[in-house]
Amino acid sequence: MDTGMMEATMQKAPIQYTGKWHPKKFALMLAMGGIIMMFSALTSAYIVRKGAGNWLEFKLPAIFLYNTLVLIMSSVTAHLAYGAFKKEDLLRYRWMTALTFVLGLLFLALQVVGWQQLKAIGVPLDGNPSGSFIYVISGTHAAHILGGLGALFLGLRAAFGPANFSASRKLSIQLVNVYWHFVDVLWIYLIIFFILQ
Amino acid sequence: MANTRVYDEDVLIETNGFEDHFHEHHHGDKYQTSFLTHYIFSQDHKIIARQFLITGMFWGLVGAMMSVIFRLQLGFPEESMAWIKPLLGKWITVNEEGFGTLAPEFYYALVTMHGTILVFFVLTAGLSGTFSNLLIPFQVGARDMASPLLNMFSYWFFFLAGVVMFFSLFLSTGPFAGGWTAYPPLSVLPQASSGSGAGMTLWTLSLVLFVVSVLLGGINYVTTVLNMRTKGMSMWRMPLTIWAFFITAILGILSFPVLAAGFFLLMCDRTLGTSFYISEIFVGGQALENVGGSPILYQHLFWFLGHPEVYIIILPAMGLVSEVLSVHARKPIFGYKAMVFSMLAIGFLSFIVWAHHMFMSGVNPFLSNFFVVFTLIIAVPSAVKVFNWITTLYKGNIRFNSASLFAIGFVSMFISGGLTGIFLGNSTLDIQLHDTYFVVAHFHIVMGVAAFFGMFAGVYHWFPRMFGRFMNETMGRVHFWGTLIGAYAVFWPMHYLGMAGVPRRYYSFDNFDTFAHFDGMNKFITIAAMVVFALQVLFVVNFFYSIFKGRVQKTKNPWGATTLEWTAPIDAPHGNWPGKIPAVHRWPYDYGKDGEDFIPQIVPLAEGEKDQGH
Numbered sequence: 001m002d003t004g005m006m007e008a009t010m011q012k013a014p015i016q017y018t019g020k021w022h023p024k025k026f027a028l029m030l031a032m033g034g035i036i037m038m039f040s041a042l043t044s045a046y047i048v049r050k051g052a053g054n055w056l057e058f059k060l061p062a063i064f065l066y067n068t069l070v071l072i073m074s075s076v077t078a079h080l081a082y083g084a085f086k087k088e089d090l091l092r093y094r095w096m097t098a099l100t101f102v103l104g105l106l107f108l109a110l111q112v113v114g115w116q117q118l119k120a121i122g123v124p125l126d127g128n129p130s131g132s133f134i135y136v137i138s139g140t141h142a143a144h145i146l147g148g149l150g151a152l153f154l155g156l157r158a159a160f161g162p163a164n165f166s167a168s169r170k171l172s173i174q175l176v177n178v179y180w181h182f183v184d185v186l187w188i189y190l191i192i193f194f195i196l197q
Numbered sequence: 198m199a200n201t202r203v204y205d206e207d208v209l210i211e212t213n214g215f216e217d218h219f220h221e222h223h224h225g226d227k228y229q230t231s232f233l234t235h236y237i238f239s240q241d242h243k244i245i246a247r248q249f250l251i252t253g254m255f256w257g258l259v260g261a262m263m264s265v266i267f268r269l270q271l272g273f274p275e276e277s278m279a280w281i282k283p284l285l286g287k288w289i290t291v292n293e294e295g296f297g298t299l300a301p302e303f304y305y306a307l308v309t310m311h312g313t314i315l316v317f318f319v320l321t322a323g324l325s326g327t328f329s330n331l332l333i334p335f336q337v338g339a340r341d342m343a344s345p346l347l348n349m350f351s352y353w354f355f356f357l358a359g360v361v362m363f364f365s366l367f368l369s370t371g372p373f374a375g376g377w378t379a380y381p382p383l384s385v386l387p388q389a390s391s392g393s394g395a396g397m398t399l400w401t402l403s404l405v406l407f408v409v410s411v412l413l414g415g416i417n418y419v420t421t422v423l424n425m426r427t428k429g430m431s432m433w434r435m436p437l438t439i440w441a442f443f444i445t446a447i448l449g450i451l452s453f454p455v456l457a458a459g460f461f462l463l464m465c466d467r468t469l470g471t472s473f474y475i476s477e478i479f480v481g482g483q484a485l486e487n488v489g490g491s492p493i494l495y496q497h498l499f500w501f502l503g504h505p506e507v508y509i510i511i512l513p514a515m516g517l518v519s520e521v522l523s524v525h526a527r528k529p530i531f532g533y534k535a536m537v538f539s540m541l542a543i544g545f546l547s548f549i550v551w552a553h554h555m556f557m558s559g560v561n562p563f564l565s566n567f568f569v570v571f572t573l574i575i576a577v578p579s580a581v582k583v584f585n586w587i588t589t590l591y592k593g594n595i596r597f598n599s600a601s602l603f604a605i606g607f608v609s610m611f612i613s614g615g616l617t618g619i620f621l622g623n624s625t626l627d628i629q630l631h632d633t634y635f636v637v638a639h640f641h642i643v644m645g646v647a648a649f650f651g652m653f654a655g656v657y658h659w660f661p662r663m664f665g666r667f668m669n670e671t672m673g674r675v676h677f678w679g680t681l682i683g684a685y686a687v688f689w690p691m692h693y694l695g696m697a698g699v700p701r702r703y704y705s706f707d708n709f710d711t712f713a714h715f716d717g718m719n720k721f722i723t724i725a726a727m728v729v730f731a732l733q734v735l736f737v738v739n740f741f742y743s744i745f746k747g748r749v750q751k752t753k754n755p756w757g758a759t760t761l762e763w764t765a766p767i768d769a770p771h772g773n774w775p776g777k778i779p780a781v782h783r784w785p786y787d788y789g790k791d792g793e794d795f796i797p798q799i800v801p802l803a804e805g806e807k808d809q810g811h
């Protein structure tokens with residue numbers, strides 16, 4: 001193990017902790033709690049507004065559904081990357097990390113295509129709120145994906161750097177993966193919500 | 198057992214403390230290398246606390262000054278305002294006779310900025326930012342926050358939010374003027390009023406930065422409380438301050454994202470042409486294209502934050518007051534667990550009462566009933582707390598000083614303002630009282646003044662912990678008595694105005710003969726407000742004077758308190774304790790136990806002694 005690295009992390013966080021969780025993981029949980037509240041607010045607003053009538057009905061372009069599969073796949077590869085990391089299987093760890101990143105990008109690109117299709121079928125952003133909500137909610141979700149991609153990118157850089165299987169690297173991967181699975185599940189919730197509504 | 202125990206704190210920490218090998222890494226602490234990283238971009242919770250406090254005081258003065266100006270308009274509309282033209286510039290128009298008039302748009306801007314600044318910058322950031330930062334690591338026995346870096350960012354996001362808001366004050370079109378609640382359509386349509394354009398854009402930007410600050414801080418506070426407590430510090434051994442900050446932070450994490458979502462839709466309406474909040478509106482005789490939006494939607498999203506927000510403001514004050522009262526009454530806090538459970542209950546209930554702000558906005562009356570019931574239920578845990586504070590004082594050996602006086606004053610204010618809440622919570626009474634000065638009186642007493650009193654109690658009490666000196670006691674008492682009497686003089690008469698139906702947020706009542714006889718009362722209120730403002734200036738003078746010239750703190754634990762912050766050296770280094778972290782053996786309220794004045798938390802239980810906290 002890289003002792004210099006250990007030293008550095010200990011200097012940064014020379015603090016004891018008493019809980020079961022690593023404080024950083026715990027903090028991430030709390031942040032996710034906040035994000036859940038934000039999306040519950042948006043989807044509740046959707047329901048409240050829909051209940052008030054004057055609501056344009058339309059069918060969601062199928063691409064949003066296919067795109068869900070892309071995101072689920074990226075979650076799977078993220079998990080596989082973590083497994084490979086634990087087994088110190090460098091090659092697999094690298095490629096799975098890269099694949100996760102690419103699938104994430106693909107998801108974003110396909111969301112953009114989805115928005116264009118929405119517009120093409122006569123549901124513009126600034127039309128009836130029933131359409132605006134789809135744009136705004138999926139757009140807010142995309143912003144969270146973008147944040148995840150930023151973190152994944154840092155992970156990617158580390159993976160393709162000098163081999164590093166330290167405990168602190170492991171923690172970083174865990175943190176990024178938890179968040180990535182989270183935005184994945186969040187999207188599944190949103191898509192089910194849109195379909196049921 | 199009745200004999201007084203003999204102990205030496207440093208020896209206790211050395212023998213029982215928790216060894217985390219901190220000092221081995223402590224040499225050449227990188228945080229203390231230069232002025233810039235030590236005082237400005239510091240990651241030390243003690244410095245960050247002081248940054249929050251001093252920034253909050255700056256905003257407090259700005260916000261209070263605004264209220265004095267709009268009170269002058271309300272109390273003395275017939276007097277010329279030409280003399281403040283140097284400060285307000287084009288917002289004062291002076292006619293040929295030299296008579297200066299305040300521009301109505303700017304009156305609204307002042308009211309709006311006053312509310313925004315006081316609620317968010319002073320009583321949220323300045324209060325819970327200051328004391329959560331100062332006390333959480335100290336009182337749970339941690340070296341610092343879970344993430345000192347995010348903690349630093351929390352302050353700088355707040356700072357940035359302030360810069361943006363401050364900048365908006367100088368826009369040629371003026372800052373936002375649609376009320377601190379920023380209801381649409383005034384907040385959505387740039388053409389609705391002069392402040393609705395650039396002013397509103399900066400207002401939203403500032404508050405989004407502020408939400409980031411609150412979330413970074415809150416996540417840190419909760420993580421620190423749950424994960425970084427020292428050996429022996431079980432949850433039921435935490436001081437009530439920590440419980441209060443902890444619950445406050447959870448409320449913030451759950452409610453501010455909802456506000457962010459509301460703002461997000463608002464921004465879409467403003468910039469992308471969506472219609473979430475507006476529908477079929479005419480501005481200046483012109484019909485807008487937007488259809489299908491609902492302004493009520495915004496009100497739901499806003500008040501879902503807004504109501505928890507008022508408890509985000511008052512809970513930290515409650516925590517500070519509980520601690521200060523117990524220390525200076527030399528008695529354990531009465532009903533420690535009841536205090537915790539009532540705070541939890543208040544926190545929970547605060548999420549299901551938001552529509553009591555909307556009884557008059559056309560929500561379904563059946564729905565209102567639901568909210569009436571839950572709103573009135575909040576009075577129960579609130580009453581439990583009041584009962585416990587009073588019982589803590591009862592037969593106490595009270596040391597009257599600025600800190601304890603303000604804590605007692607808090608209880609008085611909280612009772613007065615809480616009672617009027619019960620009036621407002623009845624949706625039928627609210628038909629008459631909504632949007633009148635009765636509401637203004639209610640929330641200023643129960644939230645504004647009470648939270649300030651809690652904050653003052655905290656500042657006077659923990660000033661030595663922050664600066665190693667004491668604040669001047671004489672000035673402190675003048676500050677207390679003057680503010681207590683003055684604040685009641687300002688807000689008590691407003692109940693009468695409100696019951697008579699005088700609406701809030703009006704620039705002038707010249708055209709209402711019904712309200713003409715309130716002229717004298719309005720003058721009285723304005724004079725009282727100016728006196729109270731002067732007293733707050735006295736407080737600021739005392740504060741800065743005492744930082745440099747105050748009486749020097751000679752002993753570590755000047756108040757004879759039990760909690761851990763008083764076991765650290767007077768000029769505690771980054772990391773708080775130079776050696777081991779103190780371990781905790783008992784709850785924090787062992788005052789007057791077994792004939793001893795007080796027993797610090799670090800003193801082990803004697804043989805056969807039971808800990809009260811469990």
Ligand code: HEM
Pocket residue numbers: 378507508510511553554572573575576579614615616617618619620621622623627630631632636639640643644645
């Ligand atoms: C017994 C407890 C309380 C009850 C039943 C209660 C009830 C109410 C009601 C019904 C209103 C709306 C009045 C209207 O607009 O017509 C209101 C306004 C308000 N309350 Fe309370 N309240 C209570 C305690 C508190 C506390 C503890 C705080 C803050 C610490 C607080 C802060 C406010 C604020 C800021 C407003 C006005 C907001 C605005 O319109 O600008 N209240 N209260």
Ligand SMILES: [Cu+2]
Pocket residue numbers: 503504507550551553554
């Ligand atoms: Cu409320």
